[in-house]
Amino acid sequence: xxxxxxxxxxxxxxxxxxxxxxxxxxxxxxxxxxxxxxxxxxxxxxxxxxxxxxxxxxxxxxxxxxxxxxxxxxxxxxxxxxxxxxxxxxxxxxxxxxxxxxxxxxxxxxxxxxxxxxxxxxxxxxxxxxxxxxxxxxxxxxxxxxxxxxxxxxxxxxxxxxxxxxxxxxxxxxxxxxxxxxxxxxxxxxxxxxxxxxxxxxxxxxxxxxxxxxxxxxxxxxxxxxxxxxxxxxxxxxxxxxxxxxxxxxxxxxxxxxxxxxxxxxxxxxxxxxxxxxxxxxxxxxxxxxxxxxxxxxxxxxxxxxxxxxxxxxxxxxxxxxxxxxxxxxxxxxxxxxxxxxxxxxxxxxxxxxxxxxxxxxxxxxxxxxxxxxxxxxxxxxxxxxxxxxxxxxxxxxxxxxxxxxxxxxxxxxxxxxxxxxxxxxxxxxxxxxxxxxxxxxxxxxxxxxxxxxxxxxxxxxxxxxxxxxxxxxxx
Amino acid sequence: xxxxxxxxxxxxxxxxxxxxxxxxxxxxxxxxxxxxxxxxxxxxxxxxxxxxxxxxxxxxxxxxxxxxxxxxxxxxxxxxxxxxxxxxxxxxxxxxxxxxxxxxxxxxxxxxxxxxxxxxxxxxxxxxxxxxxxxxxxxxxxxxxxxxxxxxxxxxxxxxxxxxxxxxxxxxxxxxxxxxxxxxxxxxxxxxxxxxxxxxxxxxxxxxxxxxxxxxxxxxxxxxxxxxxxxxxxxxxxxxxxxxxxxxxxxxxxxxxxxxxxxxxxxxxxxxxxxxxxxxxxxxxxxxxxxxxxxxxxxxxxxxxxxxxxxxxxxxxxxxxxxxxxxxxxxxxxxxxxxxxxxxxxxxxxxxxxxxxxxxxxxxxxxxxxxxxxxxxxxxxxxxxxxxxxxxxxxxxxxxxxxxxxxxxxxxxxxxxxxxxxxxxxxxxxxxxxxxxxxxxxxxxxxxxxxxxxxxxxxxxxxxxxxxxxxxxxxxxxxxxxxxxxxxxxxx
Numbered sequence: 001x002x003x004x005x006x007x008x009x010x011x012x013x014x015x016x017x018x019x020x021x022x023x024x025x026x027x028x029x030x031x032x033x034x035x036x037x038x039x040x041x042x043x044x045x046x047x048x049x050x051x052x053x054x055x056x057x058x059x060x061x062x063x064x065x066x067x068x069x070x071x072x073x074x075x076x077x078x079x080x081x082x083x084x085x086x087x088x089x090x091x092x093x094x095x096x097x098x099x100x101x102x103x104x105x106x107x108x109x110x111x112x113x114x115x116x117x118x119x120x121x122x123x124x125x126x127x128x129x130x131x132x133x134x135x136x137x138x139x140x141x142x143x144x145x146x147x148x149x150x151x152x153x154x155x156x157x158x159x160x161x162x163x164x165x166x167x168x169x170x171x172x173x174x175x176x177x178x179x180x181x182x183x184x185x186x187x188x189x190x191x192x193x194x195x196x197x198x199x200x201x202x203x204x205x206x207x208x209x210x211x212x213x214x215x216x217x218x219x220x221x222x223x224x225x226x227x228x229x230x231x232x233x234x235x236x237x238x239x240x241x242x243x244x245x246x247x248x249x250x251x252x253x254x255x256x257x258x259x260x261x262x263x264x265x266x267x268x269x270x271x272x273x274x275x276x277x278x279x280x281x282x283x284x285x286x287x288x289x290x291x292x293x294x295x296x297x298x299x300x301x302x303x304x305x306x307x308x309x310x311x312x313x314x315x316x317x318x319x320x321x322x323x324x325x326x327x328x329x330x331x332x333x334x335x336x337x338x339x340x341x342x343x344x345x346x347x348x349x350x351x352x353x354x355x356x357x358x359x360x361x362x363x364x365x366x367x368x369x370x371x372x373x374x375x376x377x378x379x380x381x382x383x384x385x386x387x388x389x390x391x392x393x394x395x396x397x398x399x400x401x402x403x404x405x406x407x408x409x410x411x412x413x414x415x416x417x418x419x420x421x422x423x424x425x426x427x428x429x430x431x432x433x434x435x436x437x438x439x440x441x442x443x444x445x446x447x448x449x450x451x452x453x454x455x456x457x458x459x460x461x462x463x464x465x466x467x468x469x470x471x472x473x474x475x476x
Numbered sequence: 477x478x479x480x481x482x483x484x485x486x487x488x489x490x491x492x493x494x495x496x497x498x499x500x501x502x503x504x505x506x507x508x509x510x511x512x513x514x515x516x517x518x519x520x521x522x523x524x525x526x527x528x529x530x531x532x533x534x535x536x537x538x539x540x541x542x543x544x545x546x547x548x549x550x551x552x553x554x555x556x557x558x559x560x561x562x563x564x565x566x567x568x569x570x571x572x573x574x575x576x577x578x579x580x581x582x583x584x585x586x587x588x589x590x591x592x593x594x595x596x597x598x599x600x601x602x603x604x605x606x607x608x609x610x611x612x613x614x615x616x617x618x619x620x621x622x623x624x625x626x627x628x629x630x631x632x633x634x635x636x637x638x639x640x641x642x643x644x645x646x647x648x649x650x651x652x653x654x655x656x657x658x659x660x661x662x663x664x665x666x667x668x669x670x671x672x673x674x675x676x677x678x679x680x681x682x683x684x685x686x687x688x689x690x691x692x693x694x695x696x697x698x699x700x701x702x703x704x705x706x707x708x709x710x711x712x713x714x715x716x717x718x719x720x721x722x723x724x725x726x727x728x729x730x731x732x733x734x735x736x737x738x739x740x741x742x743x744x745x746x747x748x749x750x751x752x753x754x755x756x757x758x759x760x761x762x763x764x765x766x767x768x769x770x771x772x773x774x775x776x777x778x779x780x781x782x783x784x785x786x787x788x789x790x791x792x793x794x795x796x797x798x799x800x801x802x803x804x805x806x807x808x809x810x811x812x813x814x815x816x817x818x819x820x821x822x823x824x825x826x827x828x829x830x831x832x833x834x835x836x837x838x839x840x841x842x843x844x845x846x847x848x849x850x851x852x853x854x855x856x857x858x859x860x861x862x863x864x865x866x867x868x869x870x871x872x873x874x875x876x877x878x879x880x881x882x883x884x885x886x887x888x889x890x891x892x893x894x895x896x897x898x899x900x901x902x903x904x905x906x907x908x909x910x911x912x913x914x915x916x917x918x919x920x921x922x923x924x925x926x927x928x929x930x931x932x933x934x935x936x937x938x939x940x941x942x943x944x945x946x947x948x949x950x951x952x953x954x955x956x957x958x959x960x961x962x963x964x965x966x967x968x
Contacts, residue, residue, distance in 0.1 A: 375621065380617060380620070380621060381613075381614045381617040381618050382618065386614075386617070390654070393654060393655065394548070394658050394661075397658040397659055397661075397662050398662050405655060406655075409655065412647075413644055413647060413648045413651065416643065416644060417640070417644060420624070420643060421640070424628055424636050424639070424640070427625065427628060427629050460544075462544070462546065462547065465547045466547070469547065
């Protein structure tokens with residue numbers, strides 16, 4: 001390995017090293033504060049490492065990795081998301097009596113897995129990244145062992161994730177058996193060479209889709225999402241919603257492009273049906289929820305449906321739209337879960353609608369942040385979600401996906417209904433004079449930063465758009 | 477720059493008002509009032525000035541242009557012609573009154589209340605000024621959320637239901653409009669190679685007949701809901717009735733006008749062919765609205781609900797006039813937009829004044845109030861007469877022009893619409909009878925208008941009479957607008 005190879009993979013290497021040191025730190029002395037500070041520092045250093053990259057882009061580290069602007073941008077996104085989750089975690093876990101330190105090791109490892117996915121160009125690195133992330137997530141989801149629903153959530157995720165990994169592996173095996181390569185680009189070349197893709201390859205793609213669909217939480221592979229969001233600690237739920245889904249989406253985009261997925265009508269239709277089903281099932285079930293965690297779980301299913309529309313639109317505009325929407329989605333999801341985490345006390349998570357009643361008069365700042373996040377999810381102007389939705393619709397119109405767009409409009413209205421209902425709950429008058437809870441500084445800081453970012457992207461998105469365009473153009 | 481001020485005044489004022497609540501609970505009122513008066517003076521100043529030479533061949537008095545998102549060809553592009561100028565004057569005039577209306581009515585959370593009030597007004601001012609379709613949609617949506625809060629937090633009994641219904645209806649229409657805006661954007665880009673949301677550029681978009689019609693219907697979906705036209709009007713009675721008085725005034729006086737403005741500014745000039753093709757149907761829709769709204773208004777027992785249905789009826793005239801495609805009807809539509817804003821706004825204020833005294837909106841529980849409230853009764857009489865179209869008051873001019881104009885286009889629809897005037901007479905007089913005449917159910921000991929109430933109602937009386945006697949000033953100003961130019965071309 002050359003120096004440049006190491007430089008290109010620096011963020012991953014740094015986080016790997018950090019997790020080892022973190023383990024040693026726990027062995028020496030358990031101290032939550034030190035551990036938290038160390039992990040935060042590790043994430044910041046990894047973020048800084050992004051600026052020190054080899055000059056030639058894309059930089060291929062054969063056979064497993066490719067580091068291009070696309071990977072770098074998303075590495076930044078995932079690291080920033082992880083960092084925000086971290087900032088929200090400290091207070092949440094400090095209130096709870098379980099041992100807290102291993103949480104940070106698992107979070108570091110899961111992020112390593114995510115980062116590997118972002119720059120992988122080979123089945124092996126794909127699977128390694130995916131499993132590193134999944135296995136850490138089993139631990140993270142069931143981390144608060146004493147609570148009733150966390151075991152259930154952990155076991156459920158373990159079984160389903162293992163099952164979906166099996167599908168994914170089998171799919172990869174089938175594709176490899178026919179094409180003789182596990183390289184994404186190699187598979188693409190093989191498919192160009194044959195007139196019609198053999199049945200085994202098509203079946204392989206189908207099986208892989210199950211594995212990918214599970215991680216993305218799209219219908220019909222979405223069953224796990226609400227239970228796991230409900231049972232997992234709140235920061236972990238935010239992490240799954242953003243880092244886990246986001247890195248899988250990025251991988252899907254890369255794989256799809258390398259194998260020229262847009263040439264296959266049948267694949268297109270499969271994704272179109274999945275997109276429609278995700279929008280409707282997600283929104284429809286979200287309507288029924290009184291539990292905000294489950295509501296957010298279903299709403300994130302429907303948002304994946306919206307993203308798939310942009311994904312299906314293809315071309316430049318579609319890919320840009322996916323990336324912009326993903327950024328907006330990451331910000332809003334972490335923001336929304338973050339508000340829940342800050343409101344939770346040592347016994348219960350703030351999750352039922354009633355917990356939010358009159359929040360605006362109890363915690364005006366938190367309520368304002370939550371309102372901004374919800375309005376962004378609903379796609380209301382002045383927020384990033386609006387520009388994201390606009391981008392998706394623009395991409396759809398440019399590719400003439402009228403049916404999908406009409407369904408998107410219907411679903412936006414359904415979505416609006418439950419987001420606004422939640423907002424209305426927060427503005428209900430209070431019966432009694434509230435006792436103000438003191439809020440942790442770092443949590444409020446992280447959430448305020450997220451809200452400012454949300455508004456900034458909603459009012460002046462040109463900078464991010466230019467960045468995404470530049471990155472997409474560089475990929476050719 | 478001056479155009480930007482009209483939008484930024486209320487938006488910055490909104491944050492100031494919210495912040496000032498921390499100092500003293502009554503400070504937001506003063507902030508809001510000052511902001512609105514400043515805007516009003518600025519707008520009136522422009523109106524009084526002699527007309528400057530037109531800019532860029534069109535009738536723009538002022539233009540402002542600043543790139544915003546070059547990736548999509550979106551720019552912060554504002555312009556003002558006669559039509560926008562009139563609407564801006566109306567916005568700040570009714571806005572200032574809305575602040576006065578809320579003076580005593582709103583006692584809790586004044587900071588957040590005036591924040592929302594000013595934010596709505598800022599959004600409305602934006603809608604009337606922008607010349608970029610993306611930005612138009614942007615402001616179109618910006619109006620919604622604060623209005624939702626105004627109804628949902630400070631409204632009456634069924635406020636949450638009403639607020640949600642209002643929100644969902646307008647949002648659904650708005651999203652369809654967004655699809656159409658984007659469709660137009662790509663059609664234009666495909667045929668000319670220039671991808672832009674600029675109104676001036678999109679005006680001359682060549683497109684297939686069917687494409688144009690679909691896109692036009694998308695725009696109309698938003699505007700018909702907002703107007704509102706039968707059968708998309710069902711959100712209106714709920715929203716108007718449950719909103720606080722200022723909310724009703726803004727809804728009836730300004731928000732509905734954004735729909736009418738959208739038709740005049742965007743639908744007719746952008747889709748001349750499709751507008752002519754569907755014109756007859758929209759006129760018929762308007763005529764049905766006039767009659768249906770009038771009939772329902774007559775059946776109401778709730779004062780505000782009654783006035784709300786008269787809005788449906790009066791805005792039907794706007795739809796009839798807009799699609800009659802001639803100068804006369806166009807002038808009538810602009811007059812109607814202004815006079816309806818004034819007269820209905822006034823009626824909602826009167827409803828608010830009565831509610832403060834009687835704590836009811838039920839007509840059955842009122843009656844014989846003239847003895848107790850002669851001053852208020854006289855003013856109500858003026859606006860009831862305006863509402864039924866008495867000559868000498870503004871509404872008469874508006875409705876007469878619309879009828880005369882639409883007679884030239886489709887006589888039968890004009891006949892239907894004219895029947896609406898009879899219905900209007902019936903429901904309007906019923907207000908007077910039920911509230912101020914008849915026997916009083918109990919001895920009311922009520923204070924007549926306070927100084928503040930007189931200050932907010934008398935200007936409205938003066939304006940509605942002025943509009944009735946000297947409408948030429950408004951008609952001249954409105955004559956310099958995009959749609960009127962379109963009509964002239966067509967007639968020749």
